[in-house]
Amino acid sequence: MYMELSELLCENKEIKWIDLWHNQVGFLDEEHPFPAPALFLGFRSMGIEDLAARIQKVSVQVDVYVFYETFADTYKGGINQSDALEFLCLMDYVQATLHGTTGQTYSEMRRTDFAPVDTGSAGNLYRISFTCNLIDEFAKKQYGENEEDIEVDVEKTAFETENPDEDFGYDLNQP
Numbered sequence: 001m002y003m004e005l006s007e008l009l010c011e012n013k014e015i016k017w018i019d020l021w022h023n024q025v026g027f028l029d030e031e032h033p034f035p036a037p038a039l040f041l042g043f044r045s046m047g048i049e050d051l052a053a054r055i056q057k058v059s060v061q062v063d064v065y066v067f068y069e070t071f072a073d074t075y076k077g078g079i080n081q082s083d084a085l086e087f088l089c090l091m092d093y094v095q096a097t098l099h100g101t102t103g104q105t106y107s108e109m110r111r112t113d114f115a116p117v118d119t120g121s122a123g124n125l126y127r128i129s130f131t132c133n134l135i136d137e138f139a140k141k142q143y144g145e146n147e148e149d150i151e152v153d154v155e156k157t158a159f160e161t162e163n164p165d166e167d168f169g170y171d172l173n174q175p
Contacts, residue, residue: 001105001134002041005062005098009039012093025067025119036069036123037090046131054139060106062130064094069123087124094128106132 006018016035021042024034042063049057068087091114099111113129 001043001060001062001103004103004105005041008097008101008103009064009094011097012090014090015039021063021065025065025117025123025125036067037087038067039090039094040065040067051135054137054141056136056139058134058136060132060134061112062098062109062132064098064128064130065117066090066094066126066128067123068125087126091126091128098130106134108133 002020009015010018015037017038019034019038019040021040024040042065044061044063045058046061047059049059051057066087068090095111095114098109101109103109109130109132111128112131113127115127117125117127119125
């Protein structure tokens with residue numbers, strides 16, 4: 001899902017960096033340097049429903065962090081105000097790109113929230129939250145064309161074989 005969303009969002013050539021979110025903006029001095037404007041994607045489950053054996057429907061919250069570094073002033077009449085407010089266009093782009101979409105790995109993407117995030121630095125950081133659904137089949141056993149299900153005789157166990165002296169390679173009495 002991360003790769004699919006990254007591909008969608010990187011179509012805007014103004015975006016210089018897309019990465020998984022791990023609070024890079026809060027540790028700019030210690031982090032691997034990245035150019036701005038940057039987008040960071042965070043994922044968390046909001047609910048999980050079993051659909052079948054090893055298949056689940058997962059409601060996912062996708063947080064897109066929009067980071068725009070500027071030293072220009074945003075106040076009305078400020079010098080370079082239009083440059084300082086350029087991050088608003090990026091927020092609109094993220095919302096327009098993701099809201100209402102269905103992809104290969106997700107469906108029903110909806111924006112649910114947006115809010116500023118205090119960085120204590122010269123950058124603007126906003127979090128735009130979306131929810132979507134995905135079907136998680138990763139735990140489901142995948143069969144090849146030539147593979148068959150293995151049938152297990154539940155009437156016999158390792159302790160009830162036709163040859164009671166058979167060595168199974170381990171001793172249950174050993175620690």
